[in-house]
Amino acid sequence: MTVARQVSMADVARRAGVSMATASRALNNAAGVAEATRTRVFRAAEELSYVVSPEASSLARGATQRVAVVVPHISRWFFAGLLEGLEAVLRDAGLDLLLYHVGDMEDRREFFDRLPARRKVDAVVVLAFPVDEEEQRRFQLMGVDIVAAGGQHATYPYVCIDxxxxxxxxxxxxxxxxxxxxxxxxxxxxxxxxxxxxxxxxxxxxxxxxxxxxxxxxxxxxxxxxxxxxxxxxxxxxxxxxxxxxxxxxxxxxxxxxxxxxxxxxxxxxxxxxxxxxxxxxxxxxxxxxxxxxPVEQQGEIAGEMVVGLLRGEVVQRSVTVPTQLVVRSTTAPPRRAGPRA
Amino acid sequence: MTVARQVSMADVARRAGVSMATASRALNNAAGVAEATRTRVFRAAEELSYVVSPEASSLARGATQRVAVVVPHISRWFFAGLLEGLEAVLRDAGLDLLLYHVGDMEDRREFFDRLPARRKVDAVVVLAFPVDEEEQRRFQLMGVDIVAAGGQHATYPYVCIDxxxxxxxxxxxxxxxxxxxxxxxxxxxxxxxxxxxxxxxxxxxxxxxxxxxxxxxxxxxxxxxxxxxxxxxxxxxxxxxxxxxxxxxxxxxxxxxxxxxxxxxxxxxxxxxxxxxxxxxxxxxxxxxxxxxxPVEQQGEIAGEMVVGLLRGEVVQRSVTVPTQLVVRSTTAPPRRAGPRA
DNA sequence: GCTCTTGATGGAAGCGTTTCCGAAGATGTT
DNA sequence: AACATCTTCGGAAACGCTTCCATCAAGAGC
The missing domain is CATH 3.40.50.2300 (Response regulator)
Incomplete structure (x- = not known):
């Protein structure tokens, strides 16, 4: 499995005949770059099939473009559904989703010990579990945005049903x-x-x-x-x-x-x-x-939108409650006059 | 939400009275550090509740400690189960799991275009879908390890049932x-x-x-x-x-x-x-x-072990097939003598 | 024709680690 | 006692990007 030497932004800049500063600006669609230059840079990048190193970018920028999702059960329908909705909007927003299964208290301790490792993520969404005070402090300490889904929460924005x-x-x-x-x-x-x-x-x-x-x-x-x-x-x-x-x-x-x-x-x-x-x-x-x-996926989507909003620095609703609806099928009927045979 | 200034390795080194080089070695349990020094460094890190910046570490080291998992359906039981098993072993190995939902062909194109962004992950596991030649080249180009699960695969190690x-x-x-x-x-x-x-x-x-x-x-x-x-x-x-x-x-x-x-x-x-x-x-x-x-979770676990092995540079089995087993319950019986009433 | 803006660009300093390499003591060998 | 060998450690150069700041050219306004 041979790997071509990674092409760096310097290569792109050189090829486009500009400085790295300009290349960076162009690639990030930042303001202050002449249209012609931008095009040139993009073409160079294209030709070299260049893609930025997220590590370097994060390091320099201080944001990871990643959000952690913490779920108590991965394969339970409800959570999987939330996840599905969440993933969709996160992906559209260009955010990557780090999945963490935190089942029992032991996992939980470990999660809060190890994982909130500084800078691993910009935000975390916790699915259907409460966060105690100590844990809230940890979150605050690491300076990430939090949103909750599938259960209401006192401190963080959340989405749930009534x-x-x-x-x-x-x-x-x-x-x-x-x-x-x-x-x-x-x-x-x-x-x-x-x-x-x-x-x-x-x-x-x-x-x-x-x-x-x-x-x-x-x-x-x-x-x-x-x-x-x-x-x-x-x-x-x-x-x-x-x-x-x-x-x-x-x-x-x-x-x-x-x-x-x-x-x-x-x-x-x-x-x-x-x-x-x-x-x-x-x-x-x-x-x-x-x-x-x-609506399960929808709850995930809303949670996703909240995260995206938060990350953009917008103010988001403190909570949204999605409606539920009775679906009558055939496991219910009026009772027998004489109740079930005992 | 106030964030304390991030404590860096330099702080730890200073506090322990050593150079950054030594601090780094100590923290990574690398060889060539006196036991006493190592202890001192660890204590300093502890006291400052220091935790390494994964970005910086990855950047310098060239590995991300992350693996991508690509699934066609998140909430379908089979995939959610695989995911659950996979997550468990990846987590134990200290690897983070990036989740990508690649539903239709459109997603797929996008995935291969955007996401395999260089260095985002060290490996990817593809769940139950084939990878065409062009896509294989992309993978190869980005130099990541691949394993497949839930379906056999010609090119990559895989785990599945028969x-x-x-x-x-x-x-x-x-x-x-x-x-x-x-x-x-x-x-x-x-x-x-x-x-x-x-x-x-x-x-x-x-x-x-x-x-x-x-x-x-x-x-x-x-x-x-x-x-x-x-x-x-x-x-x-x-x-x-x-x-x-x-x-x-x-x-x-x-x-x-x-x-x-x-x-x-x-x-x-x-x-x-x-x-x-x-x-x-x-x-x-x-x-x-x-x-x-x-056994669904088990397949996920095995896939996880394969990834971990690959990442450690070990040689892994090219394929493992897990056994299935008939479970007789009560929806089967001998046919009626005269077939169902038509 | 001459300042004043404004817009486009480049230089260079970080961001927080890892790691190569050399320096220095400590230990061991004759 | 001189020399080779190890072990432990520090200096400093990457890693690949972002962004502050300065520079420069070109129109705008007089």
Whole structure:
């Protein structure tokens, strides 16, 4: 694998018959370069297939043109979707995206220890996790811009959905159908210090309250995020003396798990019990799951725009909340007169 | 957001009472530094909470400690999984990961034009897409190491599964159950020049052949990758005078789509028709889909190890093929004596 | 025709490391 | 005691670019 000697800006300048200063200005489309000169420089660069050394450029300029993205889970649909949106706008803006997976607390410590290495990036966007005070100080110290996505944040600009609202859309649907014994399967991320989606839970209680329905503590079960965990939760609910006629799951993945338990128990959905999720995960459409849609890529894009704005020194909105929307498919129906067979 | 003046290596050197040369050597654990001196330098660095400037370091050293990962789809499970594995080993090796989404041909051109900007990365791993000759030359020109994952590659080291084998495992299962009219829903990526997963198709024909079964062209339908597309394909198959009693889908997502069509048509799975996929997507478990499992994260990890090896100048295996495994769940069963009701 | 702007250009000083090379002590050999 | 060898260390030249500042030429204004 032979590598031609890297052609440097000096080569371009020489070929174009100008000084390096001028070559640099021309190449960067900076002001104060005669049009003819600029063209000449560009041609020379073209001919030598020259491309600037980002290292040198960053070093001299003091900005890296890179932004770090910190995610707790890479392959979970929600995060992958955010990432996709984010990448698109960052790329359009000529920014490179450094990906960091920060799963558990250990990773987190390491990340804050090692990585925010000075000047590695100009900004970082943290996806769906809170940043404690000490960590905020670190960020501040390294002087990077921060934006958060997928969860609201006190200190930094953020984009997210209104979880409470999303939850109420799901619950409202169930209530509206006439359900009175509604269960909630709440999902939490074991590796995160706190849940960012409190709203999803509180929506349950407020909806019940608004509908004049009593809350039965047996009907809410909290599990770690994930399909199999959702199934476990459903098993528990099915073991109740009076099982629910409907279940509200914090996410589609959890809902899917619940449906599996239902299926294996020989119960029909929505005949015996209705199920509603949140997210509108691509598979929701494939299994005809009623859910509340949240625009995922769009959130990523907005976060991206915030970063770009910040980097340009513009003032950006402190927060934007994107709307969610109930999508009724076929896992929900009015309750049986006599509830599911117990 | 006030930023303290960046402390440089000169500060550290001064504080430790040594020259920059020595400080640099000490910090890099290079040979030829007295133990006492090294300790002193480290302490000074610690006290000043010094961290090297990656830009300057790269510039001087000529290596970036960064690797680019090029993916055709970020949020598709398979790629996200690869990414997850890859990120983990790259991170352990102290390498940063630059993410590039190269969806269609347009992106691709842009990528090769702009991004391989000299020195942005030390290596690139391309996920599941072929690299044409011109593009190979570009790579060579920029002198980076390349590894491929999720598809075999003629020129670069790669890691992948044996698609033919995976397909045969799926088909073999169907044949073994006694099916004789087996359909195939082949999935292709419209944005990619060629399908990297030819083996999945050829397995169909060879399995049929081995079983002494005739091929009926009506039974194979090719669609773009995706659940909804799978559903369409199934609709077409159901329209046949003699529909299949089993379908082999190129992926779980496609299989899921097919199942939706089946369900909507009032057909039961596996009662009326059996369905088998490939991948063992997390939801496969939740819908009890029979499938062929491929270790996704592991492939990412292996690709990562290859990169790390290459960067260390070691010789790495030209290719590694990870094993797949049939996972029988409940979407497959022997055919009805009289085929599905038409 | 002669200053005054204004616009285009070049010189050169950084940016923060790494690393080649030589200097100096320290150690070991006869 | 003189000399060769090692080890440890400092000086200084890259690395490839950006940008401040000065210079210079050419129109503008009188």
């Amino acid at each position: 979880d409470e609202m999303a939850g109420r859309q799901a619950m409202g649907h169930l209530v509206h159908l006439g359900h009175e014994r509604i269960a909630m399967i709440a999902a939490v991320d074991p590796d995160q210090p706190v849940s960012l989606q409190q709203g999803r839970s509180s929506a349950y209680y407020s909806s019940l309250h608004d509908a004049g329905l009593a809350v039965d503590d047996d009907l809410v079960v909290t599990v770690n995020w994930g399909g199999p965990e959702g199934a476990l939760a459903m098993d528990r609910l099915l073991g109740l003396r009076r099982p629910p006629t409907a279940v509200y799951a914090h996410s589609d993945e959890v809902a899917l798990g619940a449906m599996r338990s239902l299926r294996r128990a020989g119960l029909s959905v929505p005949g015996d019990v209705s199920v509603v999720g949140i997210d509108d995960h691509p598979v929701a459409e494939l299994v005809d799951l009623t859910t509340v849609r949240q | 698609d033919e084998m995976a397909g045969r495992q799926a088909m073999g299962h169907l044949v073994h159950l006694g099916h004789e009219r087996i359909a195939m829903i082949a999935a292709v990526d419209p944005d990619q020049p060629v399908s990297l997963q030819q083996g999945r198709s050829s397995a169909y024909y060879s399995s049929l052949h081995d079983a002494g079964l005739a091929v009926d062209d009506d039974l194979v339908v090719t669609v773009n990758w995706g659940g909804p597309e799978g559903a369409l394909a199934m609709d077409r198959l159901l329209g046949l005078r003699r529909p299949p009693t089993a379908v082999y889908a190129h992926s779980d997502e496609v299989a899921l789509g097919a199942m939706r069509s089946l369900r909507r048509a009032g057909l039961s799975v596996p009662g009326d028709v059996s369905v088998v996929g490939i991948d063992d997507h997390p939801v496969a478990e939740l819908v009890d889909l029979t499938t062929v499992r491929q």
